[in-house]
Amino acid sequence: MVKTAMAQPVSPLAPAQFPAMPPVSGVALCVFNTGLRYQGRPDLLVARLAPGTTAAGVFTRSLTRSAPVDWCRQALADGQGLGRVLVVNAGNANAFTGRKGVETVERTAAAAARAFDCRAAEVFIASTGTIGVTLDDSKITALLEGPAPAQAGSASWHDAASAIMTTDTFAKGATRSATVDGVTVSVCGIAKGSGMIAPDMATMLAYVFTDAAVSPAVLQAWLREGVDRSFNAITVDSDTSTSDTLMLFATGAAGHAPVVADDDPRAAALRAALFEVLLDLAHQVVRDGEGATRFVSVRVTGARSDQAARRIALAIANSPLVKTAIAGADANWGRIVMAVGKSGEEADRDRLQVRVGGVLIAAEGEPVADYDETPVAQHMQGREIDIEVDLGLAEGRSQVWTCDLTHRYIDINADYRT
Amino acid sequence: MVKTAMAQPVSPLAPAQFPAMPPVSGVALCVFNTGLRYQGRPDLLVARLAPGTTAAGVFTRSLTRSAPVDWCRQALADGQGLGRVLVVNAGNANAFTGRKGVETVERTAAAAARAFDCRAAEVFIASTGTIGVTLDDSKITALLEGPAPAQAGSASWHDAASAIMTTDTFAKGATRSATVDGVTVSVCGIAKGSGMIAPDMATMLAYVFTDAAVSPAVLQAWLREGVDRSFNAITVDSDTSTSDTLMLFATGAAGHAPVVADDDPRAAALRAALFEVLLDLAHQVVRDGEGATRFVSVRVTGARSDQAARRIALAIANSPLVKTAIAGADANWGRIVMAVGKSGEEADRDRLQVRVGGVLIAAEGEPVADYDETPVAQHMQGREIDIEVDLGLAEGRSQVWTCDLTHRYIDINADYRT
Structure with missing residues (x-):
């Protein structure tokens, strides 16, 4: 020991x-x-x-x-x-x-x-x-x-x-x-x-x-x-x-x-x-999150309440699929949409707006016309990742912070005691 | 694509x-x-x-x-x-x-x-x-x-x-x-x-x-x-x-x-x-869980209701720390206790019983006297892991199944699209 x-x-x-x-x-x-x-x-x-x-x-x-x-x-x-x-x-x-x-x-x-x-x-x-x-x-x-x-x-x-x-x-x-x-x-x-x-x-x-x-x-x-x-x-x-x-x-x-x-x-x-x-x-x-390589801010606006916004932000921040995509520098915004959907909070697929690195990616239920992934891909290569979701429903807002989920998290936790 | x-x-x-x-x-x-x-x-x-x-x-x-x-x-x-x-x-x-x-x-x-x-x-x-x-x-x-x-x-x-x-x-x-x-x-x-x-x-x-x-x-x-x-x-x-x-x-x-x-x-x-x-x-x-190397059964008994038992079982089954410990074949039952505690369901630390591979590890709020980790460590090396938690409160019960969280989960999900 x-x-x-x-x-x-x-x-x-x-x-x-x-x-x-x-x-x-x-x-x-x-x-x-x-x-x-x-x-x-x-x-x-x-x-x-x-x-x-x-x-x-x-x-x-x-x-x-x-x-x-x-x-x-x-x-x-x-x-x-x-x-x-x-x-x-x-x-x-x-x-x-x-x-x-x-x-x-x-x-x-x-x-x-x-x-x-x-x-x-x-x-x-x-x-x-x-x-x-x-x-x-x-x-x-x-x-x-x-x-x-x-x-x-x-x-x-x-x-x-x-x-x-x-x-x-x-x-x-x-x-x-x-x-x-x-x-x-x-x-x-x-x-x-x-x-x-x-x-x-x-x-x-x-x-x-x-x-x-x-x-x-x-x-x-x-x-x-x-x-x-x-x-x-x-x-x-x-x-x-x-x-x-x-x-x-x-x-x-x-x-x-x-x-x-x-x-x-x-x-x-x-x-x-x-x-x-x-x-x-x-x-x-x-x-210092175990194995972290990227610091992630998740900001949710336009929710029914601040509490609803918090729950949605945490659903995104805790999603293993979102966190592994960030680890892979993959601008996989579909997983952000997925996480919003599973939060249990009111959301309207066709009112959602998703931004990564400040770039509007999706709105009105689909990717924006002529979406250019280049600046987003560049943002994903950095150390600080900004995710913004606007629900378009009301004024509730929240911001939470997390990190990506990487191999080192598993290295550290698969043999902590031994 | x-x-x-x-x-x-x-x-x-x-x-x-x-x-x-x-x-x-x-x-x-x-x-x-x-x-x-x-x-x-x-x-x-x-x-x-x-x-x-x-x-x-x-x-x-x-x-x-x-x-x-x-x-x-x-x-x-x-x-x-x-x-x-x-x-x-x-x-x-x-x-x-x-x-x-x-x-x-x-x-x-x-x-x-x-x-x-x-x-x-x-x-x-x-x-x-x-x-x-x-x-x-x-x-x-x-x-x-x-x-x-x-x-x-x-x-x-x-x-x-x-x-x-x-x-x-x-x-x-x-x-x-x-x-x-x-x-x-x-x-x-x-x-x-x-x-x-x-x-x-x-x-x-x-x-x-x-x-x-x-x-x-x-x-x-x-x-x-x-x-x-x-x-x-x-x-x-x-x-x-x-x-x-x-x-x-x-x-x-x-x-x-x-x-x-x-x-x-x-x-x-x-x-x-x-x-x-x-x-x-x-x-x-x-x-076929992404990257899975172990199949895990989590059985919870003695909860206030079947629904409470289900929530506790899922808190254990979804805990990244429990899942990485299993990936590392680590009989880290403390993380099981942690997951019970965070489930939000009624639990009494001092009535909990935790079994892994059928072996009673912890009861009355502490490891059992003369706990021998050998058979549990052997069980953890296998492909099928059995976790049992008895809350000692009532008759609610539930069983859920999951897998471990390994490096391959991250390999697969960090570059799914690219």
């Missing part, structure tokens, strides 16, 4: 480099190698958060969710939305591990609470990796009760983003700044995830930190709104993880008067910055 | 040989090469049906369905469930071809009606292949009005099953016999389809013929019931075609008194034979 650091080639869709991310006052990171699964690379992230840090979270809706997810949901409620420690390990998901898995989480939280002098309900835990393998938490608790408190602050954002990777081929980070009451605040986020990515929740794990001061209720409201436009609008393979977790922490260390209403005009720029960080991270997850 | 006969290797899951299928009295087959897309192989099937032949059909629920599907639905209604001619071409789906596609079908039906001396509403048409390319029907009508009537009866079931293939790697046929009132009747069916296979409807095309005498209403009732247990219980890639068509014709040539009630005890064996033919054909479609 022990793996050495993976030698996956970096996704061709990866950003040129990890962004320059400033420290967030009140957040102190450190990373370790537990040896649980990976050797020669950090696989444990511990984040110490300043007293008074508020927390919000959105978690997988899977009914077979992991023990750490159950813990975090409960801790958010029990701890009144305050957070002091975050502990994330990569390589073992501690999912479907029964009573033993629950005890593992409880012992880990207790050890972190002792080490960082806080309540257990202020400790948030996540595990990502293989399902159904008992997690030996002694390798984590020994580090928490040993070197972790002294080393808090020794790791960079890049270290943190790297420590939570599993099949990821690049570390994912994003940052924006804003001002609140004239005070500059930072929003910094990290994410991991490249397979088992679908809405509700899309990513495996993402953590966003700010030094702004925001009440737990506002944080939670912003997070729900932001996730709908970002992580819930991406899909790699339509599969939903048992461990998906997105959390947002606000340390308040920037020192402005707290934001306590979600439409507080003082916080408009902060809210926008948060949404940008979420979208940036979500796009990076797609760009 | 013209292709030579395809050189795909035959699926490793193919039956050893095409079955010995008897002629069905009242059905006369012939095949031709239209040259529309394929050269060097028949790509047009014409079946002449005796006067009085009854017909029933089940069609794709796609909202972007093809012109031939629209035609067949209307013809079944207009023709009072009688059928005299079936015309099927392979290589061009005549789907999303607008007004021109509708006219193509109308001209084809008119030509067949003239050539075979029947009403246009007794002509059934199907087209399979690429979407969105105008079909030059003159190449079909010339054959219908030329050699077709004289050659009716010249082709075998194997010829017919071969003529309707596109990416199929083997011809699909099935036959059973039964007695009605002491008279032996035959049920013979052919099918094609290997991708874009998912419930509602599963196959691209399937045609079943019997010399029994059965009223249109009974035929339709049997077909609906039979399809639910067969073609609507298989999935290759979750995609639904714009052209899926399943039709059933009864010539009545066997000479017994007609069956006019769907629970007529005289017809119990006939009905059972029909269901067996449908299931046999549906399984063959899965066995």
Whole structure:
């Protein structure tokens, strides 16, 4: 079960480099190698958060969710939305591990609470990796009760983003700044995830930190709104993880008067910055979709409702036939029509308009007269593919993002465990 | 666009040989090469049906369905469930071809009606292949009005099953016999389809013929019931075609008194034979799933309802992560748990039981004590994989069939058109 650091080639869709991310006052990171699964690379992230840090979270809706997810949901409620420690390990998901898995989480939280002098309900835990393998938490608790408190602050954002990777081929980070009451605040986020990515929740794990001061209720409201436009609008393979977790922490260390209403005009720029960080991270997850070679935007307009548009966009984005055609740089728009037809949402074959790369291909139930595939074929050779479908029925609209389905997806997933 | 006969290797899951299928009295087959897309192989099937032949059909629920599907639905209604001619071409789906596609079908039906001396509403048409390319029907009508009537009866079931293939790697046929009132009747069916296979409807095309005498209403009732247990219980890639068509014709040539009630005890064996033919054909479609190397049965029991069990079974069968694990012979049961969790149906993590190859792997929310992966790993090396999930909630049950997701699926679909 022990793996050495993976030698996956970096996704061709990866950003040129990890962004320059400033420290967030009140957040102190450190990373370790537990040896649980990976050797020669950090696989444990511990984040110490300043007293008074508020927390919000959105978690997988899977009914077979992991023990750490159950813990975090409960801790958010029990701890009144305050957070002091975050502990994330990569390589073992501690999912479907029964009573033993629950005890593992409880012992880990207790050890972190002792080490960082806080309540257990202020400790948030996540595990990502293989399902159904008992997690030996002694390798984590020994580090928490040993070197972790002294080393808090020794790791960079890049270290943190790297420590939570599993099949990821690049570390994912994003940052924006804003001002609140004239005070500059930072929003910094990290994410991991490249397979088992679908809405509700899309990513495996993402953590966003700010030094702004925001009440737990506002944080939670912003997070729900932001996730709908970002992580819930991406899909790699339509599969939903048992461990998906997105959390947002606000340390308040920037020192402005707290934001306590979600439409507080003082916080408009902060809210926008948060949404940008979420979208940036979500796009990076797609760009690291297992085996991805093309980043695909699917925009649907003219549907009966935004929800109908979303379902149609996802039917296109999740269609194996659409995704393999994109992998083959084939402008096979017939499969887009097929996917619209199978979505179950209202559509009128003879009103549909299909565009690829901005070029109108089909309208009024057939290919447009004198359709020239040349510019579309050229577009399909690129790294960024734009698909647009107009239903011609009403005003509903949605945009989702996905990647193509290639041989490497199968390479990666046909022997993940072995 | 013209292709030579395809050189795909035959699926490793193919039956050893095409079955010995008897002629069905009242059905006369012939095949031709239209040259529309394929050269060097028949790509047009014409079946002449005796006067009085009854017909029933089940069609794709796609909202972007093809012109031939629209035609067949209307013809079944207009023709009072009688059928005299079936015309099927392979290589061009005549789907999303607008007004021109509708006219193509109308001209084809008119030509067949003239050539075979029947009403246009007794002509059934199907087209399979690429979407969105105008079909030059003159190449079909010339054959219908030329050699077709004289050659009716010249082709075998194997010829017919071969003529309707596109990416199929083997011809699909099935036959059973039964007695009605002491008279032996035959049920013979052919099918094609290997991708874009998912419930509602599963196959691209399937045609079943019997010399029994059965009223249109009974035929339709049997077909609906039979399809639910067969073609609507298989999935290759979750995609639904714009052209899926399943039709059933009864010539009545066997000479017994007609069956006019769907629970007529005289017809119990006939009905059972029909269901067996449908299931046999549906399984063959899965066995020819694009790139398939393993045939997978997913049985779900203990769900809140049969419908819930069906949804859970399909969530497992359609999961790319489950299907790639099977391709890699990896007994990764954690992904089965994940798929149950994402189905949206009621499940209790701690009551789930998961079996692979009959071996209990997980129960009470964790792997069973002393779980020995050896027999399961051995099972995963075989061609036939059995997955069983018991929800432990109630009595709902369902069984569906699928195949694994391999590199060849991507090979086939990344360059189908080019």
